[in-house]
Amino acid sequence: MPLVQLLMNYMMRNMFPAQLHSALCQYHRTCRLNIWSFQSLSLDRPGLGRTQLSHDLPYGDPFEMDVLKLPGLRTLAINYSTKESSRPNSWIHHDEILPFVCMAPNLKHLIIRAADLLRSLNSLSFDLLRGFGPWEEILLRMANVVDLSHLRSLDTCVHTDPSMLSSAARLLKNLNRLYIHIQPWRRDQADFAADADDGGMIAAVCAFNPLQFLCLRGVRSVISLRQIFSQHGQSLKGLIIEASERARTFPARHDNGYKFPIFLDDGHLTQELADKPETDGIASCFRDAVINAAMDEKLAMGIWNIISSSQPTGRLKNLRITPFGSAFFSREEMHVLHHVSSSFLITRSGSYGDTVEIAEIGRMAWEVWREADIAEEGTLRLPHEVKEILNELWPLGPGQKKWGEMKWKSFPLQI
Structure with a gap:
């Protein structure tokens, strides 16, 4: 029987097989397809190819570009190639694949991972655990090939330039769910140890239209929260505040009792930890x-x-x-x-x-x-x-x- 009302969730490590694509085209055109494993697309061969070298992919099947034409394709995870140029804070983008990704007629959820677009999207996630790429630039580049005005969910961070995220915020008119790292990845360690947030990032969060759901990662200051709540407080239905994953590198110094995690530093914490081999800091x-x-x-x-x-x-x-x-x-x-x-x-x-x-x-x-x-x-x-x-x-x-x-x-x- 045709898979009319069923979902296929593809999570294997290899590329989506051409044989499986042929079977869906022939027998199950209306089956909804979610491809959760990251696919590597490229234009080095007509219809085939990848953006990564073969040694990164233990299974050598090429990606069939015609998969993007499947009417049932709802979710797609892709590798996006960038590399830092010789100029400071500058990146070289290999974004030729974006127009092809965006030709998927019914794609709703796109997940992008940095490796060494359709009419409109519902959600866009950047795989932040794999690497810290120039997500703010990629987001603006996507706006050139896909309508982001209907995007409802965004999970991202900023590498260097919060003002780019502010520019993108003005394009995301219907966004109601935002997951965001408050600290840019390019901040120096000395800045990280301070208890202040990046003002550009706070301004970027406030640049979005009033949100219904907000997840703030690594926020340090209550003052920052007040600024954010002045823009989104009346509309919020859900709020998540996550501590920074680097918190253990700079242990918080606070009194006994449960407190909001604000990282305090006297300017010598890193040196002190390095000079004391004993485990007092960890204890x-x-x-x-x-x-x-x-x-x-x-x-x-x-x-x-x-x-x-x-x-x-x-x-x-x-x-x-x-x-x-x-x-x-x-x-x-x-x-x-x-x-x-x-x-x-x-x-x-x-x-x-x-x-x-x-x-x-x-x-x-x-x-x-x-x-x-x-x-x-x-x-x-x-x-x-x-x-x-x-x-x-x-x-x-x-x-x-x-x-x-x-x-x-x-x-x-x-x-």
Whole structure:
């Protein structure tokens, strides 16, 4: 039977096979197709070829350009080649493939990854984990070959020039969902250690029309949040604030208690860490992480009360609180952080929104992960330094012999 109402999600490492393309053309023209594995297109051979060298692709099938003509193609992930030129802050773009990508008649979601467009798009994502390319330039170049005015979702960052993102923002008239790194990748380490955000990036975020959903990665200053909220606060339905992935390189120095992660530095932190081979810095970082990760019902309700009390309209109906960031620590430390970092879902219901309910979520998933990890990696043996920190924060009570039995609780919320 024809695959009229089914989806095909292609996630293999090799290029989308020409034989599979032929089968879809002949028997399943209406099948919706999502190609999630990154495809390498190029014009070095008629209809075939790739932008990467063959040693980067263990499976040597070429990409068939006619795949772009399939009416059911909805999602496509591609490699986009750039390289830095000899001039400072300048890039050489190999963007000949963009007009061909954009000829896909019904493509809705495009994912671009840097390697060494259709009438309109719904969402555009740049694969930020693979490399830090000139995404702001690529976005503006795409505007020359595809109508970006209907784009609704964008996940990106800026390499060097935030003003280019501001220019692109004026073209994205209907964008309602933005995921953005607040710090340009080209900032010096000395700038990173400071507690100020890049003013150009804040201006770029404010250049977008009022958004409904916003994810801010690596924001450091409450002042920056106020500026952003002055533009998007009234329209926001969802907000995510993520700490920077480089936070462990520059551990935050803050008092006991849960605080918004602002990175403070006295100008000598990098030198101090380099001059001290002992693990005092890492131990202090873990201690702060445990304090901030400790989430119980009391702290969750405290966060809810602060947010809801500053909303006269009472628009907030659902709040999910999930501590994260344990992946930067050792296996033993990660288990401790998961143990104390409960997740909660808080909902407001009732005719007048006067009933607030709170429920812990994700506990079963954590237990399954814990059991699987111990079965695969063996029994946990906490380092002496970790035990000392836990005993300082939550001393074992009478009859308690293991850290898993300790009566832990959250620390006061500090704002």
